Amino acid sequence: DCGVSEKRDVASERAKGTGLAVSATVKENRPCPTPKRKRDPASTPMERFFRRSLNVTMLCKQTWCEMQAVYSLELPLVAKRELERAEVKAGASVHLARELEVHEVVPVRAVTREDRQAINLLNLLGMIPVLQAGGVVRELPVFGVLEGVYMVGVIDELHYSDRGELVLSELKTRRHSSLPREAQAKGHRLQVGLYKLLFDGLVRGFLTRDDFVEHLRLRLEQPLGAAVLQHAGKLGFQVTTLGDLLDVLLLNLRYCELPGIDVLRLEYRHQDSGLALGSQDVPFDEDLLRAELRNLLSYWTGRREPRGVDIEEAWKCGMCAYEKHCQWRGEQLQGSVTLHTDKKPK
Template structure:
């Protein structure tokens, strides 16, 4: 979508979603809860490959990139570079993610960075499983229990991102008006001042009016009827801590508008399309541009409070039964360290890394095991080590 001409709005297209989440953005206001779905031109959408964020990559191909090799970008990413640089080597942040990341990119990276890398360089091996579909269904059921749907036509990238900002605004406004629950709350920012822009969708925020506290909860569905392993817990812990960091930075006024314009390539002073204008007017909001809408939203957010408690709810997919809830202790120093380590890969400062031998069990159910050079290398190292030990 970035850098492309405005599309007409004859057919349905859902707003960019997070990996593993239902393809919807939703919010609730103090009067009527509703879910907004953006409508976009099908001809434009049909000529692009949509990644999990809903962004288009036009006429793009990559050479198979393996451990130790730099990424070879063969054709220009839409809106990102001209013909003079179309054959240049790009870091993963630009080659795969259009210059900004999703929170789930970091949680996937925590599970296995090499697997994450292959999901972009060998996407044909990734297939949706019944477990993925069932997990999405459970997420959607919870969303629709709190919100109705509203269709909003969009005609520009600024309109699309306005949907996200309105979503966030209505969650904040709802809390200030005494609403106790918001689901699928968008957050964004550049944590720790490292100039890496992150976008995410918080599953659930709960507001306690008496205590004036906000608690954050994330829903994880499981195919087994037992709680997750330590490795899975560590992956989920990183995700919810990053959600908190992004939300808190917004509340504290740390996300500058020019940062958004820079990383998302948006024209903040561009007039909204008729669909967004009509929707804003019906909600009693007098904003004509994304710049004005951000100002209005930030004023509301800064009347809220930072996240108090973090938790993860684990649900058994077959029955919908809650298996347990894990309370997460927020550790900003630990989050900062892991964040810095992760972005080294995204900035192309090092090749992707796979799991160590202690977590090689992850490889047994990985769809990339047959092409994984990291796995092959570690296997050869293990064989050689055993051979030497046998000779002693």
């Protein structure tokens, strides 16, 4: 549908003297979707799904079941129904409520891809001074190239501990009043590890202008829309094009002197009662993390076919929205064994 759609995004600004930040709701005019092209067998999944970047959350889905991650793109109507499930919506509203504790929300209309990217840069630019002042930021955008692929994500919260460590805190709401089993927890660990790689890369100055041109194919000379320019002006940035704004961001990152993330923390909370279920600090091993990332990306860059769950994890199929459509389940599992899909852990 070609109507105006609304999408939440975050920009923040240190509010005078309070350490509070301002966040933005982005309204965008989306062009009509491109008609589906005939599938080119030689194209990679990145090309086939028109992806110039990957979300960290997509890779986390992939650790649960790679076929499921692929179906979420191939069958968008089923995926949309999943997103509309009550518990998914409830989790999103908990995150929004937490964000509103430290941010105000303002609407900004984006017309082009460059506008949307500019809002993302403004979001990050606005949060740098809050972190420099020792404050708390929520919904902080992170991005950059990892293992040859442009990745994007949003960190739930960054704050400093009493010992001055920079702590990443990722909130997970749970339908059950228990901590997750390993099958789910490994995706959560991957998520916070990738956020650290992206954030540390930003503050170490690894992001370049070329990343935006080569990976995202953005036009840096493109003048930004009026609403975005007005928003940038309010935040104190006098720019005309995306390239101008990118230069401001790269300069800020080079001289911000922010530390890398010291602690990766997962916090679990019961969705209905809001009660804390526990928290876990996640060890960080960059070599292991990058090896896992390379394996996940090898599907997206066309070096191997997608895989479904192993037989030991066939219980996941019983709670999968794509079960009826799944070739993997049909071909690999159903013919040879009886699946016990009722044995699903909480």
